[in-house]
Amino acid sequence: MTQITAITLKAPIEGLPTPEDFVEMARPAPDLPEGGFLARTLCFSVDPGTRSRLSAGASYAFPLKPGEVIDGFAVAEVIETRSPHFAVGQTVAMGGGWADHQVFGGRGYVQLIRDEGIPLSAWIGVLGIPGMTSWFGLHRVGQVKAGDTVLISSAAGPVGATAGQLARKAGAARVVGIAGGPVKCAWLVEHAGFDAVVDYKTTSDLDAALRDACPKGVDVLFDNVGNAMIDRCLPLMRRGGRIVVSGQVADYNTAPEDRPGLKNTAYFIAQRLKMEGLVVFDDMREFTKAQAAMAGWIKDGSLIYREERFEGLRAAPGAFSTLFTDGSFGRRIIHLT
Numbered sequence: 493m494t495q496i497t498a499i500t501l502k503a504p505i506e507g508l509p510t511p512e513d514f515v516e517m518a519r520p521a522p523d524l525p526e527g528g529f530l531a532r533t534l535c536f537s538v539d540p541g542t543r544s545r546l547s548a549g550a551s552y553a554f555p556l557k558p559g560e561v562i563d564g565f566a567v568a569e570v571i572e573t574r575s576p577h578f579a580v581g582q583t584v585a586m587g588g589g590w591a592d593h594q595v596f597g598g599r600g601y602v603q604l605i606r607d608e609g610i611p612l613s614a615w616i617g618v619l620g621i622p623g624m625t626s627w628f629g630l631h632r633v634g635q636v637k638a639g640d641t642v643l644i645s646s647a648a649g650p651v652g653a654t655a656g657q658l659a660r661k662a663g664a665a666r667v668v669g670i671a672g673g674p675v676k677c678a679w680l681v682e683h684a685g686f687d688a689v690v691d692y693k694t695t696s697d698l699d700a701a702l703r704d705a706c707p708k709g710v711d712v713l714f715d716n717v718g719n720a721m722i723d724r725c726l727p728l729m730r731r732g733g734r735i736v737v738s739g740q741v742a743d744y745n746t747a748p749e750d751r752p753g754l755k756n757t758a759y760f761i762a763q764r765l766k767m768e769g770l771v772v773f774d775d776m777r778e779f780t781k782a783q784a785a786m787a788g789w790i791k792d793g794s795l796i797y798r799e800e801r802f803e804g805l806r807a808a809p810g811a812f813s814t815l816f817t818d819g820s821f822g823r824r825i826i827h828l829t
């Protein structure tokens with residue numbers, strides 16, 4: 493019988509996560525239900541959004557209990573199957589966890605990887621949930637259109653950097669990022685095609701820097717960071733502006749009652765603004781269309797992405813915890829082969 497080795501939650505976390513909050517466990521693979529499969533992990537991701545499941549409390553997903561495997565997205569090779577759709581030897585991208593094997597129970601996010609012209613890890617990055625969040629956040633929620641000014645927070649992250657490039661492809665007149673540190677800011681302008689990037693960590697007057705970077709105001713704010721950043725950007729919004737609430741990386745480690753609120757809500761009235769959040773899985777039926785377009789752009793070099801490579805299951809807790817402290821520069825992928 494196959495043994496599954498996985499990283500699990502030791503106890504609910506308060507504040508910043510540390511590697512000590514996690515524990516490795518081995519257990520036998522469960523019996524596969526009809527429609528399910530077992531797959532050997534090739535690589536998996538660590539995701540900032542996972543933090544919202546590691547404490548007791550409100551989230552759009554149930555909190556994990558001690559002993560449960562930590563969420564991640566995996567590329568894996570099917571080794572046993574009871575599904576008519578997935579054969580032994582096929583490679584899939586799927587919702588899974590920090591484990592050396594992935595179990596698909598017959599429901600949930602999974603897709604066969606058919607396009608072999610792109611590195612496998614991209615299917616859990618730029619062509620996976622982060623890239624789909626960029627696409628559907630920008631198009632379905634943000635209603636981006638030609639001539640818009642688009643402002644993106646955590647712009648050098650997998651979601652932000654992709655959103656900026658997609659905004660440009662949609663005809664945005666100006667694409668502006670907010671990111672931490674000169675290396676990320678330079679990369680966004682020199683390689684990812686952003687018009688301007690504000691370094692929120694070193695700028696002495698962030699409000700003035702944002703005004704200078706968006707002289708005509710902002711039509712679409714794509715926020716990955718949280719309430720304090722949205723509140724700061726509200727005065728920049730143009731009439732009819734759209735605010736995409738993608739993520740709250742600055743707030744995930746703070747108890748809900750201590751998170752900042754919005755004060756500048758008068759701008760919603762004056763500028764007829766809309767603010768909407770997304771859970772990208774709602775758009776799952778449309779993923780393949782977005783992926784086909786984006787895969788073409790990756791191949792012709794007009795859509796770029798970065799990954800940070802980590803080796804071995806035990807690297808996952810550290811790679812995850814430091815997402816919130818050292819910053820990451822690209823999708824963090826744990827490779828098991």
Ligand SMILES: NC(=O)c1ccc[n+]([C@@H]2O[C@H](COP(=O)([O-])OP(=O)(O)OC[C@H]3O[C@@H](n4cnc5c(N)ncnc54)[C@H](OP(=O)(O)O)[C@@H]3O)[C@@H](O)[C@H]2O)c1
Pocket residue numbers: 539540541542621622625646647648649650651652670671672673676716717737738739740741742743770771772773815816817818819820821822
């Ligand atoms: N709605 C959905 O369906 C959905 C799906 C997937 C992901 N998401 C969300 O999308 C957002 C972006 O995801 P991602 O994978 O691309 O991650 P990411 O933006 O790369 O997140 C990590 C980065 O966040 C920034 N950061 C960390 N702490 C911060 C703080 N206190 N204030 C400001 N920035 C901080 C750091 O960048 P700097 O060095 O630049 O500060 C860090 O490198 C996340 O919030 C994620 O949860 C949403």
